[in-house]
Every structure is written in C-alpha cells, then in structure tokens.
Amino acid sequence: MPSVTNLILTAAGKESTCDSQLPAEPWEVDQNHSYGPGASQADRFPQIAPRQGAVPSRYTEASPAELDAMIEQARKELGDRVKILGHFYQRDEIVKFADFVGDSFNLAQAAKKHPEAEAFVFCGVHFMAETADILSGDNQAVILPNLAAGCSMADMASIGQVEACWEELTRVLPTRGDGAKAPLVPVTYMNSSAAIKAFCGRNGGIVCTSSNARTVLEWVFERGERVVFLPDQHLGRNTARAMGIPDEQIIMWNPHQPLGGNTPEQVEQSTVILWNGFCSVHKRFTVAQIERARAEYPGVRVIVHPECPAPVVDAADVSGSTEVIRREVEASKPGDVLAIGTEINMVNRLAQQYPDRTIFCLDPVVCPCSTMYRIHPAYLAWVLESLVEGEITNRIVVPDDVAADARVALERMLAAKP
Numbered sequence: 001m002p003s004v005t006n007l008i009l010t011a012a013g014k015e016s017t018c019d020s021q022l023p024a025e026p027w028e029v030d031q032n033h034s035y036g037p038g039a040s041q042a043d044r045f046p047q048i049a050p051r052q053g054a055v056p057s058r059y060t061e062a063s064p065a066e067l068d069a070m071i072e073q074a075r076k077e078l079g080d081r082v083k084i085l086g087h088f089y090q091r092d093e094i095v096k097f098a099d100f101v102g103d104s105f106n107l108a109q110a111a112k113k114h115p116e117a118e119a120f121v122f123c124g125v126h127f128m129a130e131t132a133d134i135l136s137g138d139n140q141a142v143i144l145p146n147l148a149a150g151c152s153m154a155d156m157a158s159i160g161q162v163e164a165c166w167e168e169l170t171r172v173l174p175t176r177g178d179g180a181k182a183p184l185v186p187v188t189y190m191n192s193s194a195a196i197k198a199f200c201g202r203n204g205g206i207v208c209t210s211s212n213a214r215t216v217l218e219w220v221f222e223r224g225e226r227v228v229f230l231p232d233q234h235l236g237r238n239t240a241r242a243m244g245i246p247d248e249q250i251i252m253w254n255p256h257q258p259l260g261g262n263t264p265e266q267v268e269q270s271t272v273i274l275w276n277g278f279c280s281v282h283k284r285f286t287v288a289q290i291e292r293a294r295a296e297y298p299g300v301r302v303i304v305h306p307e308c309p310a311p312v313v314d315a316a317d318v319s320g321s322t323e324v325i326r327r328e329v330e331a332s333k334p335g336d337v338l339a340i341g342t343e344i345n346m347v348n349r350l351a352q353q354y355p356d357r358t359i360f361c362l363d364p365v366v367c368p369c370s371t372m373y374r375i376h377p378a379y380l381a382w383v384l385e386s387l388v389e390g391e392i393t394n395r396i397v398v399p400d401d402v403a404a405d406a407r408v409a410l411e412r413m414l415a416a417k418p
Helices: 004-011 064-081 104-112 126-135 159-172 194-202 213-221 233-242 264-269 287-296 310-315 322-331 344-353 377-388 400-415
Strands: 082-087 100-102 119-123 141-143 185-189 206-208 227-230 250-253 272-275 301-304 337-341 358-361
Touching: 004 344, 064 082, 064 377, 082 104, 082 377, 100 104, 104 126, 104 400, 119 126, 119 377, 126 141, 126 194, 126 400, 159 194, 159 227, 159 264, 185 194, 185 213, 185 233, 194 206, 194 400, 206 213, 206 400, 213 227, 213 233, 227 233, 233 250, 233 272, 233 310, 287 301, 287 310, 287 337, 301 310, 301 322, 322 337, 322 344, 337 344, 344 358
Parallel strands: 082 100, 082 119, 119 141, 185 206, 185 227, 227 272, 250 272, 301 337, 337 358
Antiparallel strands: none
C-alpha cells in the first residue's frame, strides 16, 4: 500500500483530497498565515503562533534517498545521546526513524523515562514538545523539527481566555465551605499550551489524555462538584456521557460570549462545562460514513477516536485513544474488516502492517492533520546534522515558572493510569 504522501501526490487535482495544496512541500507554505494544507487549513490562525524560518537548501533540494542517508548517518554518530519521538500521526517517512512511536501519553512517559538522553527530537506538534521539555531533565534539550507544527485545537483556548472564564465562573459559583468539595476543578486535555497546563496545576486541576480521560474525571469528582474541560468539547462530552452524566448537566463555554453564552442558573446546575474547541481531523467523521461502511461491508468493526462528535462515537463499535485503536487492530483476526475514524497516516500504516485484514479510513477523502504533516524528513535531517555539529536548532523551552505549575498537573496525569 502506498504511503499517505504518495496517495496525495497521485490524487493531486482530484476531489479525493481535501486541499489542492497538499502536494506542496512544507517549506513552501511555512510562511503562510495558516496551519497549512490539510484538515486545519480553514481554522483561525493566531498571529502569535510560531513560524519556521528558512531551512538550508542542502535539505530542501535533497532527494528522499539523500535525506534518508543523512538521517541514518546522523543517528549513527549521535547514538544513544539523542532519542527520536514519533507520534502515530506522523508520515511514514518520519516514523521509520523514530526510537519510540505512540500517542501523546506514551511519548510523555518516554521523555520522562530516559534521563540518559541529551536531547529528544520530537516529531509531533508544539504542545507535545512543550510537555516533553517540562517532564525531561534540565540538562536535556527538546527539539521540534518544524516550529510551524502547532495545533489548531490547542490554539482555540488562550491563557487569557481561560483566566477570564475562571474569573467569571468563580463569581457566579458559591465558595467552598469547610470540608466541602471545590465548586470547580479545571482539566485540560494534553492538546493545550504549557500556560494552560500551568493554570490547571496551580488551581487544583490536572491534565488528561484520550487514554485516561475517564480516570481523570473520576479523580476530579472526588475533589470537586463540577469540571471545566479544556479545550476539546468532544472528548469532554463523550467521556462525561460514558460516565452516565446526563446531557442537561453538560454545558458549552463560548469564550466570545458573556458567561460563555450561559445563564448563572445553567452554570450552577451544570456538572461539566465544555470549552468550545475541537479537532479538525476528527470532526470530519460522520454517522453517514459509518452507515456507508456497514452497507458496503456487513460485519465491519467501526473504531473511532473520542475526539469525534458524540453521534459518531455512539454509532461506532469502539471508541478509544490512538493506543486503543492500535490494540484493537492488533487483536483482530485475518479476514476481519475494520473501519477507523482517526488521522489517515495512522490508518494507512495499520493497513500496511496487517495486509491480511481490510482496514480503511471512514473518511474517503485524504485529509491529514495539517500540522503533523509539517514535519518532513528535510527538517529531521537538518536538526540531527545540527546536533552532530554541536548546535541545538529549534529548541523548545518552557519558562521555569510556567513549567513548575504545569509539572504539577502533568504528574497528576501520569499518576492517573487508565
């Protein structure tokens, strides 16, 4: 089966991709005021988002074979001093070089468990590299090959907006009496800035991943009456509903409206307050796609990520993190048919790994995560050869005061094992 990169190239100009610019190399779009081609192209792009400067032509003009040779040689010279972390959603041309491949939870643990490494090259997106910097040692560098690899969901909640939300909510909600639970506990999904993780840490809150969201909410409700869940509305709603929390106790917070668009009574009667954010990849999946898959493949097993809208999760057979999806496929049998609702690079790779099954993406349109797709072998070769030369390029550094509070929330997350 061809890689997603090859699928994009062969589908260029056809309606089988979501963006005609997908064949463009990342350095051709790095200076654009957008997240780049793919699922997040139309999402609002903050002016303060990091941008990647020019990469030497030695890398951008090299052939795929030449880039592979550069990367292999640099890895050989660097040895165990450098670990490459690769998210499931990275392109195949990157994943094949990763020392560790996993979801955000797996990779956060990997960064924490390898104190011997001098540097981590994080092939993922900005918030993941921030997390690795917070959890790794002071003497360890964390490098993001392309600074333009951000996350539109993470950018949907700024620290200023979250602080304003908290101030409004604490004005409306009653204060805690002696021995009583807190009226409100903040939870942020891993897909958020270090500043928001720090906010949660200093306000009695916690970080969650899609792997341990339910465990985290159970932790919260032992301590508080309600939760404000940042920034992904769908993961928050799906987790709350799976715990039996009725829809009438779940409200949405729109940061552009007074009190998030709610009345004081609605806030007081709520159990879960969802931030109005979402993943542009996972909102593409629909119930109609599931119905089509079931019609074409009777007996198909439908597996979706909990960042999908609630009706999609309800219509699927299984909902779970990328690690859960991987394990579901691993546990399947030859001849099984699996329709998967998550990012195309991961689905395509699973189909390659299990050719004796029929595995396909629910979305028939090739539409990768815009920002994950910004990590290209040219950038990986560049940062690795820079390390060989003793230079640290694109280092991600979280300020000490922010890191200290964020670490509190992250350590709580790591202790909340699903």
